[in-house]
Amino acid sequence: MSQSESIYEKLGGEAAIGAVVDIFYKKVLADDTVNGFFKDTDMEKQRRHQTKFLSFALGGPAQYTGASMAKAHEGMNLQPIHWNAIVNHLTASLREAGVGEGDIDTIVSHVATLKDDILNK
Numbered sequence: 796m797s798q799s800e801s802i803y804e805k806l807g808g809e810a811a812i813g814a815v816v817d818i819f820y821k822k823v824l825a826d827d828t829v830n831g832f833f834k835d836t837d838m839e840k841q842r843r844h845q846t847k848f849l850s851f852a853l854g855g856p857a858q859y860t861g862a863s864m865a866k867a868h869e870g871m872n873l874q875p876i877h878w879n880a881i882v883n884h885l886t887a888s889l890r891e892a893g894v895g896e897g898d899i900d901t902i903v904s905h906v907a908t909l910k911d912d913i914l915n916k
């Protein structure tokens with residue numbers, strides 16, 4: 796186990812992410828605080844989005860070639876209430892998927908570094 800192993804690798808890579816994606820996806824779409832942002836997003840795109848989202852949040856491989864976080868959320872004018880909802884769904888999904896509390900703390904700390912890039916864009 797290398798010292799640089801990311802949480803993404805530790806959880807089992809892309810396959811393990813799939814389980815979390817399904818849980819997270821259901822929670823996000825069931826939540827009126829945030830589901831409106833995804834109303835024009837089709838299922839296929841949604842799944843890809845969530846997989847990228849989680850890979851990004853978990854420090855996955857540098858295979859992500861999409862927009863910067865500021866660019867990806869440009870024009871959405873996301874506010875703290877939306878941010879908190881997403882982070883809460885992420886935390887609950889990781890917990891349900893059996894990820895340990897220590898790893899969840901690490902993930903939430905990492906995601907927090909993206910906050911300024913994502914809000915008010």
Ligand code: HEM
Pocket residue numbers: 829832833835836840844847848849851852861862867868873877878881882906909913
């Ligand atoms: C927790 C931190 C977040 C991360 C790591 C994240 C990650 C991403 C990624 C990787 C993309 C795809 C960009 C691309 O394909 O070029 C994206 C797009 C998007 N994000 Fe986020 N995001 C976060 C927070 C949020 C929040 C708080 C909301 C709204 C409640 C949101 C709503 C969206 C929407 C609507 C899209 C576009 C989906 C589409 O392509 O139709 N994101 N995000």
